[in-house]
Amino acid sequence: MAGKSNKGSKRLLDLKGQTWWFRIAIPQACRSYFNGTTMYLQSLETGDIKVAIARRDKLEPEVRALFARVKTGEVISTSEELAELRGELSKAAIAEALTEGGEAAEDAVWAAEAEADSLRGKARERFTRAVAGDHPVDHYLDAYLSAIKLAPKTTNERRGLINRFARWCMGEKYRLPDITRKAAGRYVTEIVEPMDRSTAKKHMTALRGYWEYLIKRGHVAGTAEDNPWLGQEVASGRRRVERGDNEGERPFTDAELKTLLYSEYPDGMDDDHQQQIADALRISCLSGMRMAEVLTLWVEEVHDDIFDIQQGKTRSAARKVPIHPGLLEIIARRTRDKQPKEWLFHELSEERDPGDTFGKRFNRYRKHLKVDDVRPGKRRSLVNFHSARRWFITQARHAGQTVETVKDVVGHVSDKKKDITFGVYTQGASEKQMRDCVGAVVLPLG
Known part of the structure; x- marks a missing residue:
């Protein structure tokens, strides 16, 4: 009996020599940003197909999000965006190498340092930040919303809730690595608790879901139990029922x-x-x-x-x-x-x-x-x-x-x-x- 084809598993992958590359067609509307190039290529820096598939699955939503931003007319410095994507890949390679230890870890760090030295200005800054995981908190929002595939109304609602948290973080000068349980607790106390109960519940659901995605994709460190929004549920704190507490949306008379x-x-x-x-x-x-x-x-x-x-x-x-x-x-x-x-x-x-x-x-x-x-x-x-x-x-x-x-x-x-x-x-x-x-x-x- 013929074996099962693994063509699907190698989607968007191209083996050159001993190294797997990520390969995806650039949409017609985006090609001017890539100097007329029709194909986006990026080395995945591995000859192991399993590792290549994992890195492809991490890289693909980022590249598609970049294409989407270009299509909307957002002015993007392609060299800077690509430097950031390269930094993301280097970060993943270092994390994987650290589990192996020895020379593998040293080689991954050396490769990242060498690539940083080859860059200049903002491209270098964005590469090094990506390696360190230092991004604005809404950096992966488009990729997250694309991955969860909610109804348009729910997607827009969730985008608005996470953007509100992102604006608060900008004011506090918080970036992704700064969102600890303590920082999350501050936001809940200052912003979420005064909200209407139903709105607060939606807010917490959006933030927990976003962080669950970030952890699963390796964008922030930790396991599912390290999600800073777990256990931050907003309690009513009331024992009495006051006038108006039971007023909710109702049928027409x-x-x-x-x-x-x-x-x-x-x-x-x-x-x-x-x-x-x-x-x-x-x-x-x-x-x-x-x-x-x-x-x-x-x-x-x-x-x-x-x-x-x-x-x-x-x-x-x-x-x-x-x-x-x-x-x-x-x-x-x-x-x-x-x-x-x-x-x-x-x-x-x-x-x-x-x-x-x-x-x-x-x-x-x-x-x-x-x-x-x-x-x-x-x-x-x-x-x-x-x-x-x-x-x-x-x-x-x-x-x-x-x-x-x-x-x-x-x-x-x-x-x-x-x-x-x-x-x-x-x-x-x-x-x-x-x-x-x-x-x-x-x-x-x-």
Whole structure:
């Protein structure tokens, strides 16, 4: 029997003599920065294929991040960037050689010193900093966000949270090697603890995740247990419940929903947005679907009287939601004369972030109509587009639908550890149960 091909493992690798090289095509838009060169080459300084693969996997996201920055038009001194990448590689080679000891360690240090001597000015400075692991704390942020592959909204949110920490570090003159448990504790005490609890929790999740990536990739020293953000959770510190503590984001009231559904379209808003706001709001109210699920549906995913959702926030998000009779006119209008892979909301298909764009439009709409609920100490209004999903769940509950069926309709995860019977031993609600659940919800009359 033929052996398994290892071509995939040698991706982007090229053996020259006894040394493996990293080899990747330079995108057309970036070639002017590389003096017209079409291929990026860099020695991996090893003849061991396993070591070469590990160094390639470390180098690839850095080079791709460099290409991405060039494409955006950022002015980059290529010689300095490449010197920094070489420093990263030398740092990895030294770390590996130190585990072997003896002449290997001496040779790796000598090679790094020799390369530093061959450089001048800022290129030399960036090379030596890279060897020492001395970078701004957000140096690897693009590579990290590319590696974890989150939804666009979550990616932007995580970028903003880590950038906020990076700005604080700039003010304190902290760089990556300076972020000890003590430094992390200072940030938590001064910046994170005063935040709203939910915001603080997101902030800590972002920082822990980023440092976990840095440690795994060898960008900072230590093991997983050395992550400076572990154990830094923010406790509420309150034993009493004060007025307003339980105020969270909520469903629309029937009065608010009537205002949003039946009011005259506000002056000063773009008329082109009127139909998409009206349609998206009704679909969410009568299906319980999340905003992103509504906006990014393909025509081929609306068939046989169901919304066939293929992707989403969690594993449970992939589901089939019966189409409410009250939505048939909208669906017929929005699928008419379209190709299978066209968007139901075609007017948002060219937007870089459809959810963010539509969310801002909807917020302007509800504020124009004075559907708002901002409380002291709260950053966001307690009502937003997600309040339509909350309204659907509330109405389904009031109509006597079971918790398990409602969860299946809206794509909520069942806790299998707490509910063995329904979490493990069933395949979910029947089609009839789900149709009855959706049909039990009725919009308020105008």
